[in-house]
Amino acid sequence: MTAPASELGRALAAAFGPDFVGKHLSTDVVLRHLDPEMIQEHFSWRDLNEILSRGRVEPAELKLCTGGSSLPEHAYTVTRAGHRVVDLTRTFSLMRSGASLVIDSLDRIHPAVRAATDDVMRMVGETASCNLFVTFDDAQAFASHFDEVDTFVLQVLGTKSWQVHGPSEEHPLPEYGDSDPARCPEAVLFERTLEPGDVIHVPRGWWHTVRGGGESSLHLTFAFTRRTGYDWLRWVAYRALDSTDVRESLARAGTPEEQRAQAERLVTAFVNEAKALTLRDFFDAERRRSGGRDTACLPWDVLKARPSAGTFVELATVQAPLMEIRGERLVLTAAGQEFVLPAVHREACETLVRARRVGTAELAERSGTSPAAVSALVSALLRARLVTVTDGPAGPAEGWRAS
16 A cells, blocks of 8 residues: 555544554544644635635536435526536525535546545545535435445534434435435434544444534545456456357347347356355456646656656556566556566665655655666656656645645
């Protein structure tokens, strides 16, 4: 596991501890507390105001919610210069009447939140995103409900009243589960008014009832989708495409005996493939496919010169790439591609993966590699878009301000 890239990510990892994923993830409500001043340095009213003042939040999604449902977009947007933009006068009027503001996928537009979201992915090993919720007074954006994803809920400013009721069924999925509010269990397993710095883990499928705490409230929800047996089954089915029985057209016009025989062949092909695979094979395949966000680091993306000893290099992939030695070659696999390097770069690559972000001069010293060799390595990794390069110690992961 590589080191967290952000201060907020490091704080979350430290607060929940190394045993959290193995012992509590998806099974327990867990409450922790972070330094509220540190959190507000990374996201605050100033950041939100700057985002709203742009008028558009794409590729994030802004919506207003009240009474358990989303308001129609035309209620708070207007067309200007051919673009649909947020009408702040309408938006604030609706919020004064009890609507809550939600920005889904805030991590797509805010550097600090993006860095922290990537760290959540590294912490739990799953795909994650971050949503923003803004509520005033005792407003309630949604009725009692459960999410098909696990979450970390981080109170940034103000207070929010939370009741967690527990699950009504085990392991619901978007494709499978009954979210009718009438099914919400009456018993309350966890109840608290969250204050700035409080962070709770709410497991997937656990019903919760949330209201404003009587004042302004701003909280972030880091949501992550855990892989399930359904994902593994679909992966095995894809792997079984090597079998002609799997690729054969179904015998729609066949006799019952012919259809039964074909179904048996399909089951046999699937089972044979499944028996040869493990969950570790599935996780490794995910790592081979996983990449990072498509991040620019001009001017180095275009410059022909190799990075100098004064530059800093940062791993661009969210998860560490797989590394294998094949004879005299080092093969890095990420984003569904293999990148081949001389095996002499193994120590430098392993050092970079452990540190995630490091100066090129320090990378040479820590790996026992010459500065020239490290410069050549970083240049090759940059062209492959496996790393980013900056001229100073403060890179994208620490660029907290939205403005």
